[in-house]
Amino acid sequence: MTMLFVRLKLRLILGNLRGDLIKQVGFAFSLLSALGCALGGFVLFGLLRLASPDVALNVGIVVFTLFTVGWAVVPLLIFGVDETLDPSRLALFPLTTRQLAAGMFAASATGPWPLASLAVLAGGVVALAEGVGGVLIGLVAVVLQFALCLVTSRVLTTALSGALRSRRGRDVLAVAAVGVVLLSQLPNLLLNRGLPGDPGALLSSTGEVLRWAPPGLAAHAIADGGLVGVAELVVLGGVVVLLAWLWIVALRRALVMPDASNQGGGTVRRSWIDRFLPQGPLGGVVAKELKYARREPRGRVAWFTAVVVSGIIMFTLSGGDGPVGLFSAAGPACLAALLIGIQACNSFGIDGRSLWMNAVTFSSDRDLRTDLAGRHLAMAVIAVPVLGVISVAAALLAGNAAWAVPAAFTAWGLLGVALGVGAVTSVILPYTLPERLNAFSGAAPGQGALAFGSSSLGFLVTGALALPVVLPVLLGIGWFGLLAVPYGLLVAWAGRKTAGLVGFARLPSILAAVSRAT
Amino acid sequence: MVEAVRTQGLYKRFGQQVAVGGVDLIVPKGSFAGLVGPNGAGKTTTLSMITGLLRPDGGLIEINGHNVWTDPVSVKAHIGVLPEGLRLFERLSGRELLLYSGRLRGIPLEETGRRADELLRVMDLLESQDKLVIDYSTGMRKKIGLAAALLHNPGVLFLDEPFEGVDPVSANTLIDVLRRFTESGSTVIFSSHVMDLVERLCDWVSVMSRGHIVAQGPLAEVRGERTLNEAFLDLVGARGSGDEGLSWLGSSGDPR
Numbered sequence: 001m002t003m004l005f006v007r008l009k010l011r012l013i014l015g016n017l018r019g020d021l022i023k024q025v026g027f028a029f030s031l032l033s034a035l036g037c038a039l040g041g042f043v044l045f046g047l048l049r050l051a052s053p054d055v056a057l058n059v060g061i062v063v064f065t066l067f068t069v070g071w072a073v074v075p076l077l078i079f080g081v082d083e084t085l086d087p088s089r090l091a092l093f094p095l096t097t098r099q100l101a102a103g104m105f106a107a108s109a110t111g112p113w114p115l116a117s118l119a120v121l122a123g124g125v126v127a128l129a130e131g132v133g134g135v136l137i138g139l140v141a142v143v144l145q146f147a148l149c150l151v152t153s154r155v156l157t158t159a160l161s162g163a164l165r166s167r168r169g170r171d172v173l174a175v176a177a178v179g180v181v182l183l184s185q186l187p188n189l190l191l192n193r194g195l196p197g198d199p200g201a202l203l204s205s206t207g208e209v210l211r212w213a214p215p216g217l218a219a220h221a222i223a224d225g226g227l228v229g230v231a232e233l234v235v236l237g238g239v240v241v242l243l244a245w246l247w248i249v250a251l252r253r254a255l256v257m258p259d260a261s262n263q264g265g266g267t268v269r270r271s272w273i274d275r276f277l278p279q280g281p282l283g284g285v286v287a288k289e290l291k292y293a294r295r296e297p298r299g300r301v302a303w304f305t306a307v308v309v310s311g312i313i314m315f316t317l318s319g320g321d322g323p324v325g326l327f328s329a330a331g332p333a334c335l336a337a338l339l340i341g342i343q344a345c346n347s348f349g350i351d352g353r354s355l356w357m358n359a360v361t362f363s364s365d366r367d368l369r370t371d372l373a374g375r376h377l378a379m380a381v382i383a384v385p386v387l388g389v390i391s392v393a394a395a396l397l398a399g400n401a402a403w404a405v406p407a408a409f410t411a412w413g414l415l416g417v418a419l420g421v422g423a424v425t426s427v428i429l430p431y432t433l434p435e436r437l438n439a440f441s442g443a444a445p446g447q448g449a450l451a452f453g454s455s456s457l458g459f460l461v462t463g464a465l466a467l468p469v470v471l472p473v474l475l476g477i478g479w480f481g482l483l484a485v486p487y488g489l490l491v492a493w494a495g496r497k498t499a500g501l502v503g504f505a506r507l508p509s510i511l512a513a514v515s516r517a518t
Numbered sequence: 519m520v521e522a523v524r525t526q527g528l529y530k531r532f533g534q535q536v537a538v539g540g541v542d543l544i545v546p547k548g549s550f551a552g553l554v555g556p557n558g559a560g561k562t563t564t565l566s567m568i569t570g571l572l573r574p575d576g577g578l579i580e581i582n583g584h585n586v587w588t589d590p591v592s593v594k595a596h597i598g599v600l601p602e603g604l605r606l607f608e609r610l611s612g613r614e615l616l617l618y619s620g621r622l623r624g625i626p627l628e629e630t631g632r633r634a635d636e637l638l639r640v641m642d643l644l645e646s647q648d649k650l651v652i653d654y655s656t657g658m659r660k661k662i663g664l665a666a667a668l669l670h671n672p673g674v675l676f677l678d679e680p681f682e683g684v685d686p687v688s689a690n691t692l693i694d695v696l697r698r699f700t701e702s703g704s705t706v707i708f709s710s711h712v713m714d715l716v717e718r719l720c721d722w723v724s725v726m727s728r729g730h731i732v733a734q735g736p737l738a739e740v741r742g743e744r745t746l747n748e749a750f751l752d753l754v755g756a757r758g759s760g761d762e763g764l765s766w767l768g769s770s771g772d773p774r
Contacts, residue, residue: 267611268614268648268650275627279626281621281624283621284617284621288610288618291610291614296609354606357605357619357622358622360570361594361622363590508571511572
């Protein structure tokens with residue numbers, strides 16, 4: 001029965017690849033990188049042997065802990081990739097909970113990345129073990145640690161599977177995914193700002209704390225290699241068994257729990273802003289876009305990312321020996337404008353399969369132009385104040401509040417240029433955004449290259465078009481910023497005009513391109 | 519006979535596969551017309567091309583005498599569409615969806631609000647009008663989609679599988695609204711594979727099979743002396759052979 005689950009998992013992996021060259025290439029690439037990670041990780045981890053035993057032990061503890069945390073978090077973020085993860089699909093088969101648990105455990109150990117993790121963890125034996133006892137205890141410890149990773153990940157996905165299937169749960173998770181990706185930038189930022197205390201002390205204090213957590217026990221047991229190690233393994237084994245038991249309980253519950261995915265969510269408040277917007281299609285599109293920026297997780301994620309990334313850049317530029325003068329105020333503001341503007345490179349993607357509703361009303365290129373103008377206006381309503389705030393913050397950090405003025409004007413102008421370019425890329429290179437947001441892909445299967453092409457083209461053309469007005473400001477000629485806004489408005493208008501003419505002729509192709517199945 | 523919809527030699531190919539191979543569809547004005555056919559007959563492709571959402575590879579389409587692809591201005595304001603697959607703006611509430619649709623069509627906001635209120639009441643959606651469409655059930659989605667398609671009072675209404683997955687109560691509401699709509703002289707064209715429903719509602723039927731129209735005309739003419747279902751099975755050339763094989767199925771075998 002367990003073998004059946006393993007075969008099912010292999011079949012799912014293979015079935016996913018059938019007849020799709022891009023996916024096959026992607027899988028080959030993934031396989032190679034898993035192999036690379038397994039070998040590289042094993043060797044690197046093993047090389048720790050050359051360091052002093054204390055440092056090696058602490059690094060080992062940290063690595064083991066990171067693996068456990070990674071296994072707990074990553075599957076949650078890419079839930080839906082693996083069909084063996086969802087117990088509700090198996091509920092109707094006559095299986096005991098124990099069979100189901102053993103099978104799903106084996107299935108989750110199958111695949112290139114789990115095996116790569118096992119290989120890297122095995123590097124811990126090379127790094128830490130002393131003598132025969134150490135090696136023997138080490139092998140058991142690595143297997144137990146691997147089991148701990150799998151069981152932890154299973155417990156979490158099963159316990160949360162109800163929430164993950166509901167719309168609200170997925171919405172929350174989508175935004176949380178960005179938080180995790182951004183958190184991973186935190187150490188980078190801290191190192192950039194200069195860390196208090198030396199890394200060695202930090203490592204040993206971290207190691208001392210984590211040493212008593214189950215993964216730490218495993219690492220310590222390998223290094224100890226004696227009776228204490230055996231005792232630690234017993235504790236670790238106990239934890240694994242306990243988690244496995246919790247998992248079986250959660251599984252039993254998940255199988256008979258009502259499907260929460262169809263239960264209605266709450267109501268939304270009626271918006272009062274609508275009344276102040278222009279009548280007709282223009283106001284309609286603005287109102288809709290503003291609601292989408294707020295309610296659609298992909299919209300929220302895009303805005304959130306743009307603001308936080310510019311914030312990070314702002315702090316990095318202002319700290320230490322970065323560039324000085326107007327550049328350190330206008331630079332972050334312009335970057336934020338570019339990051340926000342790049343969202344417009346695939347304006348129709350967020351509408352996706354519902355774009356037909358607009359398309360059935362377009363009877364000339366003028367209508368498409370109005371639609372794009374509405375999208376631009378909605379974006380400006382949010383982006384202009386945001387860029388203003390970023391400019392002021394950057395100017396204050398750079399040490400001269402007056403710099404905020406040229407910085408803000410330049411950023412607004414740059415946004416206009418980006419919107420104009422985005423209007424054109426939206427109609428010539430449209431692509432489908434995936435229905436379920438995950439942190440690792442921005443386009444429907446098979447359209448990754450298109451998405452990459454669209455945004456890099458957008459970046460390049462925007463950069464080239466904006467250079468005449470942005471460069472002087474970045475070099476310190478502040479009054480040039482006054483030219484940026486009219487210039488940006490002009491480019492945005494020209495972009496919409498071109499996009500209207502080109503896009504109306506190929507409206508059915510745009511519809512097809514943004515409505516692909518994901 | 520005044521024609522609301524007329525196509526001539528409508529043709530569409532996806533790669534090697536011919537989805538629609540020369541369709542001459544005719545729907546008289548003021549009729550309640552059914553477009554029936556088995557799965558994969560090309561009903562959805564045909565409707566998408568007629569409503570201007572999919573570009574045909576060849577052929578002519580006219581709605582009320584205006585060419586859909588060369589003269590969209592005269593056509594698009596006068597048609598309403600409910601496509602397959604319930605693709606609506608999921609993050610708007612039902613009411614917001616109607617208001618948005620009205621604004622896209624250039625109807626003044628107060629008028630849109632009034633029409634939306636009435637449509638929501640008739641469709642029995644008042645209670646959930648402020649819920650997001652993503653949280654609607656299938657029947658509610660069909661109803662709000664139909665409401666959005668009716669909001670600008672189109673002369674011709676195209677519905678792709680409007681009754682699929684809809685509970686009997688909601689279906690009844692949909693039917694009442696559509697009946698009232700056609701009695702005033704407007705035209706409804708809907709695709710379906712529920713023959714009983716088509717037989718009960720329609721006065722005009724077009725039967726499609728493998729990308730072609732195999733029969734077309736007033737309901738009585740198409741079905742003749744038979745029921746529509748029998749006529750349909752004869753026309754598409756499919757008589758099942760459900761009594762061969764499967765000897766293990768049924769109470770004489772073990773459930774294993």
